[in-house]
Amino acid sequence: MRFKWWHGALIFALFLALLSPLASSFPDGLERVAEVKGFIETAQGAVFEVIPDYVMPGVGSEARATIFAGLLGTLILFGIGYGLARALKAKKSEA
Amino acid sequence: MHIPDGFVSAPVATAGIVVAAGCVAGAVKATNKKMGEKQVPLMGVLAAFIFAAQMLNFPIAGGTSGHLIGAALAAILLGPGAAILIMTCVLAVQCLVFQDGGLFALGVNIFNMGIVASFVGYYVYRGGAFLPGGRKGVALVSGGLAAWLSVVAASVACAVELAISGTVPLGVALPAMAGVHALIGIGEGAITVAVLSLIMATRADLLEMEKA
Numbered sequence: 001m002r003f004k005w006w007h008g009a010l011i012f013a014l015f016l017a018l019l020s021p022l023a024s025s026f027p028d029g030l031e032r033v034a035e036v037k038g039f040i041e042t043a044q045g046a047v048f049e050v051i052p053d054y055v056m057p058g059v060g061s062e063a064r065a066t067i068f069a070g071l072l073g074t075l076i077l078f079g080i081g082y083g084l085a086r087a088l089k090a091k092k093s094e095a
Numbered sequence: 096m097h098i099p100d101g102f103v104s105a106p107v108a109t110a111g112i113v114v115a116a117g118c119v120a121g122a123v124k125a126t127n128k129k130m131g132e133k134q135v136p137l138m139g140v141l142a143a144f145i146f147a148a149q150m151l152n153f154p155i156a157g158g159t160s161g162h163l164i165g166a167a168l169a170a171i172l173l174g175p176g177a178a179i180l181i182m183t184c185v186l187a188v189q190c191l192v193f194q195d196g197g198l199f200a201l202g203v204n205i206f207n208m209g210i211v212a213s214f215v216g217y218y219v220y221r222g223g224a225f226l227p228g229g230r231k232g233v234a235l236v237s238g239g240l241a242a243w244l245s246v247v248a249a250s251v252a253c254a255v256e257l258a259i260s261g262t263v264p265l266g267v268a269l270p271a272m273a274g275v276h277a278l279i280g281i282g283e284g285a286i287t288v289a290v291l292s293l294i295m296a297t298r299a300d301l302l303e304m305e306k307a
Contacts, residue, residue: 005298006136013140016147024152024160029275030096030253032159037271039262044101046194054150054193066150073188074147080184081142085135085177088126 017070021063098204100197104260111202118210119183125176141169142181153282161279164208167216167245168287175217182209203256207249216245235288242287243280250276
């Protein structure tokens with residue numbers, strides 16, 4: 001299979017997932033506002049948990065668990081996006 | 096800006112689900128059988144990139160962080176319909192697999208970061224075409240502006256939902272949310288401009304695909 005532009009783009013996205021342990025752990029905009037304005041306590045926990053907070057359960061190091069979760073999510077989203085676009089594709093191929 | 100369950104009331108969450116479902120159905124109808132050959136992998140890599148980039152929170156002022164939304168970038172490259180579908184996929188996976196954003200709040204989150212951000216991003220970018228100057232420069236300026244405004248607009252929608260839910264008064268939520276997201280939006284603008292320049296330098300044809 002020839003190397004296509006989107007192979008590079010997918011590799012770039014996976015590379016970003018490798019950087020995920022470096023992300024800032026400060027609260028995000030909405031969380032910050034909720035803390036300052038005093039409604040953070042109204043948040044409810046998740047109904048069920050699969051990979052909560054982008055940390056793969058059962059992996060010792062948190063950095064590695066975050067990278068696993070990030071790579072997995074990135075691949076899942078590529079698959080869903082690609083599959084969905086294929087399903088929506090024009091009938092006649094145009095190149 | 097992923098709203099957890101509890102921040103929005105049951106009626107607001109329900110309205111979000113109904114509106115989001117309607118818009119996603121409309122987006123499927125608008126894009127169905129219109130995807131070109133090149134757009135299929137582009138939609139896949141955009142969904143993957145947006146998910147990965149959303150994990151990378153960057154610090155802004157005052158012990159707060161922000162991350163890319165990505166809806167404006169997707170709307171610039173593929174149009175608002177496809178952008179809504181991409182954002183819905185990203186937000187649904189984040190909610191169902193990674194417990195980021197509440198299950199019942201998924202509708203309002205799709206509304207804010209999918210629908211509002213995609214439409215605002217798309218129309219600001221299209222509106223920028225009337226600016227004077229070279230085509231590449233205009234595309235970058237309007238792309239950055241579109242990205243910034245898409246974040247602020249999504250935060251305003253979020254503030255309104257919190258206020259209608261009775262969680263926090265609008266007079267408190269609106270300036271706080273819009274203020275902090277005006278800063279986060281600068282990051283969104285910078286990332287969007289960087290990706291657009293990268294595409295211009297390598298695959299300029301991808302930018303020509305979306306013609307209304």
